[in-house]
Amino acid sequence: MEAARIIIVGGGFAGATLAEHLNRRVARDVEVVVISSDNHMVFTPMLAEVAGRSLSGFDVVMPGRQMAPRATWLTATVTSVDLKTNEVEYTRPDGKRSTLSYAHLVLACGSDVNLDVVPGMAAHAYTLRTVGDGMVLGNEVIARFEQAATEPDDAERQRLLTVVVVGGGFTGVEAAGHLFDMMRSVKPYYPQLGRNRPQMVLLQRGARIVPEFQHDSLSEFALRKLRQNARATRPPYSHRGERLRASGARTRNWLGLCPRCGTCSSRSGMRGLC
Ligand SMILES: Cc1cc2nc3c(=O)[nH]c(=O)nc-3n(C[C@H](O)[C@H](O)[C@H](O)COP(=O)(O)OP(=O)(O)OC[C@H]3O[C@@H](n4cnc5c(N)ncnc54)[C@H](O)[C@@H]3O)c2cc1C
Numbered sequence: 001m002e003a004a005r006i007i008i009v010g011g012g013f014a015g016a017t018l019a020e021h022l023n024r025r026v027a028r029d030v031e032v033v034v035i036s037s038d039n040h041m042v043f044t045p046m047l048a049e050v051a052g053r054s055l056s057g058f059d060v061v062m063p064g065r066q067m068a069p070r071a072t073w074l075t076a077t078v079t080s081v082d083l084k085t086n087e088v089e090y091t092r093p094d095g096k097r098s099t100l101s102y103a104h105l106v107l108a109c110g111s112d113v114n115l116d117v118v119p120g121m122a123a124h125a126y127t128l129r130t131v132g133d134g135m136v137l138g139n140e141v142i143a144r145f146e147q148a149a150t151e152p153d154d155a156e157r158q159r160l161l162t163v164v165v166v167g168g169g170f171t172g173v174e175a176a177g178h179l180f181d182m183m184r185s186v187k188p189y190y191p192q193l194g195r196n197r198p199q200m201v202l203l204q205r206g207a208r209i210v211p212e213f214q215h216d217s218l219s220e221f222a223l224r225k226l227r228q229n230a231r232a233t234r235p236p237y238s239h240r241g242e243r244l245r246a247s248g249a250r251t252r253n254w255l256g257l258c259p260r261c262g263t264c265s266s267r268s269g270m271r272g273l274c
Pocket residue numbers: 009010011012013014015035036037038040041042044045046047048076077078079108109110111128129170171259260267268270
């Protein structure tokens with residue numbers, strides 16, 4: 001008789017952890033298969049440190065095979081699920097398609113960043129969701145410093161040194177803090193910048209930052225610490241091109257970061273599930 005197979009789609013926090021637990025608990029003849037687009041799990045809470053260069057990207061990933069050594073790990077992207085035949089179809093790294101049948105299916109493919117929450121965001125903001133995002137963001141900020149160091153126009157120099165973080169929850173506040181620490185620590189190496197100073201603007205909807213905190217006093221403490229170094233602004237805000245309008249009439253140029261800014265439930269767009 002063919003062994004029962006449990007397929008877990010997605011090898012992130014949920015999928016890799018579940019695979020490891022299942023392997024310890026189910027009978028030996030039950031096969032646990034993880035199909036994940038990535039061969040590693042990303043420790044997302046430390047992506048802000050990667051963006052701010054206090055950690056390397058390698059420090060925040062864990063090989064999936066190491067996390068769930070007894071599971072069968074396939075690095076591939078699931079494209080559809082057939083609920084009638086109990087089969088998943090996936091695309092392998094070489095672009096070819098395969099199918100695999102299951103007795104039980106677990107969908108753990110995470111969520112995706114939704115940049116449509118603020119008009120113009122998709123075209124102009126950076127996201128912080130993957131290790132690549134963290135590295136690109138850090139590189140981009142440094143690249144703006146390099147550009148500013150050769151820029152003769154004072155206003156343009158200041159624009160290049162301004163970062164706006166949209167979203168003042170945990171991730172936005174951490175990203176703003178780490179990026180601003182980096183900006184301040186590299187500034188002395190750019191004597192050409194003269195009196196231009198790095199500037200960080202955090203935009204948050206609602207009455208307080210880090211609304212995840214249960215107590216207002218913690219949000220107030222976070223805001224106080226942040227204000228010692230950065231500007232905190234309340235919406236409404238909107239932006240056109242590289243111009244951002246916040247708190248009424250004031251317009252500023254920016255390098256935007258939207259850390260998570262609204263997520264949709266599944267990133268996969270898999271067929272067969274609705
Ligand atoms: C910057 C940042 C900071 C965060 N900080 C915190 C924090 O401090 N505390 C906290 O509790 N949470 C935090 N989170 C949230 C946390 O990362 C998520 O809640 C968690 O990752 C969700 O786990 P998951 O397994 O559902 O999805 P993920 O960890 O995103 O894993 C999904 C996996 O599925 C794979 N996948 C997606 N689609 C497919 C497909 N079609 N086929 C195959 N594989 C697929 C992906 O490649 C990925 O490996 C943070 C998130 C971010 C972005």
